[in-house]
Amino acid sequence: MPIPTPLLFRGAPGSPYTRKMLALLRYRRIAHRFIIGRHDGVDGLPQPKVALLPTFYLQNDRGELEAVVDSTPLIRRFENEFTDRPVVPPDPAVAFIDYLLEDYADEWLTKAMFHYRWHYAADIERAGEILPRWTAVSAPEEEMQKSKRFIQRRQIERLYVVGSNDTTTPVIEASYRRYLAIFKRILEQQPFLMGARPGASDFAAYGQLTQLAHFDPTPTALTLAQAPRVFAWVDIVDDLSGLDVDDGGWIPRGDIAQRLGDLLREVGRVYAPFMRANAQALAAGAADVRLTIDGAPWVQQPFPYQGRCLQWLREGYAALPPADRSEVDTILSGTGCEVLFAP
Numbered sequence: 001m002p003i004p005t006p007l008l009f010r011g012a013p014g015s016p017y018t019r020k021m022l023a024l025l026r027y028r029r030i031a032h033r034f035i036i037g038r039h040d041g042v043d044g045l046p047q048p049k050v051a052l053l054p055t056f057y058l059q060n061d062r063g064e065l066e067a068v069v070d071s072t073p074l075i076r077r078f079e080n081e082f083t084d085r086p087v088v089p090p091d092p093a094v095a096f097i098d099y100l101l102e103d104y105a106d107e108w109l110t111k112a113m114f115h116y117r118w119h120y121a122a123d124i125e126r127a128g129e130i131l132p133r134w135t136a137v138s139a140p141e142e143e144m145q146k147s148k149r150f151i152q153r154r155q156i157e158r159l160y161v162v163g164s165n166d167t168t169t170p171v172i173e174a175s176y177r178r179y180l181a182i183f184k185r186i187l188e189q190q191p192f193l194m195g196a197r198p199g200a201s202d203f204a205a206y207g208q209l210t211q212l213a214h215f216d217p218t219p220t221a222l223t224l225a226q227a228p229r230v231f232a233w234v235d236i237v238d239d240l241s242g243l244d245v246d247d248g249g250w251i252p253r254g255d256i257a258q259r260l261g262d263l264l265r266e267v268g269r270v271y272a273p274f275m276r277a278n279a280q281a282l283a284a285g286a287a288d289v290r291l292t293i294d295g296a297p298w299v300q301q302p303f304p305y306q307g308r309c310l311q312w313l314r315e316g317y318a319a320l321p322p323a324d325r326s327e328v329d330t331i332l333s334g335t336g337c338e339v340l341f342a343p
Contacts, residue, residue, distance in 0.1 A: 003058055003081045006031035010038070010045075011054035014131045014215070016113060017071045017106070018054040020207030024075065027198060027240040028085045037135040071207075072102060075200050087200045089250045092320055093327040097256055098194055099316060100267065100337065101201035107306050108271040109208040112176040115164035116212065116219040118155045123216045128152040130215075163274075163289075163300030171296050175270045176212070176219065177226065182262045184227040189259055191236075195251035198240065206237040256331050268336020269294055275310045276339050282307045310340065317341050 007030060011018025025032045038051065048055050048067035056068045068074065079088050089095045117123050132139075132147035139147075159165065164172060183205070192198040193205065213223040213231050223231050251259060270293050277291040281302040290299050317340075320328060332338055 003078075006033045007056060007058070008033045008035070008045075009054050009056040010035040012036060012038070012131075013134050014127070014211065015053040016110065016207035016211050017052075018207075019210040020203045021054050021056075021071055021074065023206055023237055023240070024078075024087060024200075024203045026238075027203075027243065028078070028082060028087065029241055030078065030082055071204075072099075072106065072200070075203075085245055087198060087203065089194060089199055091250065091253055092324040093253045093331070094194070094250055094256065095199075096316060096320060096324070096328050097260070097264075097331060098199040098201045100313065100340075101193060101260075101263065102199075102204040103309055103313060104267045104271050105201060105204035105208055107309055108175075108267075108274070109179070109205065109212070111162045111164065112172050112179075112219065113208050113211045113216075114155075114159065114162040115169070115172045116176075117216045118152075118159055119164060119169065120218045123218050124152055124156070126215075126217055127155075160301055161303065163298070163303075165300065167297055167299050171270065171293050171298055174294065175266070177222065178266055179263075180223060180227040180230055182266055183233075184229050186259065186263065187229050187233055190251070191233075193251075193260065193263075196249035197243070197245045198237065199250075202237065206234060209234045210238075253327055253331070261335070264332065264335040264337055268332075268338075272337050272340050274298065275306060276342075278302055279307050279310050314341060 007025065009021070009032065011022070011034065013019070013036070022034065038053065045057055046065055046067040048069050050069060052069040054069070054071070056074060057065045058068050060066045075087065079086055089098055117127050128148040128151055131151055132144055136144070136147070186193065190196065192202045194202060209223075209230065212219040213234050214220060220231075257264075273291060273293055274289070277298075278289050280286075281289040282304060286302065288299055289302050290297075292298065317325065317328065329338075
């Protein structure tokens with residue numbers, strides 16, 4: 001049964017995954033209705049099993065509304081339901097690289113986003129003042145101050161979830177600085193990660209950068225000083241509904257190693273070893289993930305969802321036709337990403 005439009009979903013401006021999906025829907029020209037705020041149980045909409053933003057309300061096979069979360073599978077579902085202006089490249093090898101870079105943005109760049117927002121005093125103050133007002137702009141000031149203190153306390157206490165702590169701070173911040181330099185060089189060659197048109201990985205990077213490059217004071221200042229081109233790119237991707245695209249425009253598979261090689265090496269430098277160690281810790285029932293990343297110690301609690309992300313990446317890799325898998329192997333050779341798919 002085709003999904004009826006406009007698509008109804010709920011989110012918040014401070015949620016990078018909400019921004020990821022908003023920009024994608026604008027680019028794909030898919031009609032939508034956006035509700036700002038978390039589920040309050042009074043509008044008759046179903047409650048998601050896991051309260052995450054964004055939450056889409058989509059009809060199931062019985063015509064009933066279901067609350068659906070998780071941006072990556074939603075993007076693939078919409079690729080099947082809506083044919084115009086796709087964001088998954090048609091070349092299986094290119095599509096897999098796009099998927100890997102989307103996962104990196106969703107699951108590693110978000111560590112930097114969460115870290116900067118709840119580690120530094122100026123960022124904590126701004127987030128505490130603004131985040132509750134996005135969903136209750138006319139609420140009394142006393143109520144806003146209570147919400148501010150609640151959000152700040154809750155989120156700071158959850159820093160362990162993404163692995164932000166005194167041990168990991170140097171790794172997270174050095175990685176973000178390298179990412180800015182790498183992305184700046186990519187944008188000097190082409191307007192999007194996937195070439196002349198955006199892929200899912202572009203929208204994933206954009207979602208995290210709406211916060212890192214445009215909202216939180218510390219990483220925003222760093223972005224403006226080191227990579228103003230990246231700052232400008234975020235504004236561009238916010239609404240790409242006017243971008244003309246045709247059947248081409250994707251980065252050729254033969255150009256990926258040269259154009260995106262530095263970024264893939266960054267993925268292999270930090271994200272790949274963490275994902276592998278996280279999976280091993282989960283399998284062993286360990287209390288901590290402990291490894292060395294980029295020559296520095298890393299320690300955090302295991303993250304079950306990122307264990308599933310690695311499983312899905314491996315399943316996608318295994319499902320590639322042999323010739324395309326061989327091409328992916330060639331592209332990833334020497335980047336450090338190979339460990340994601342090693343036994």
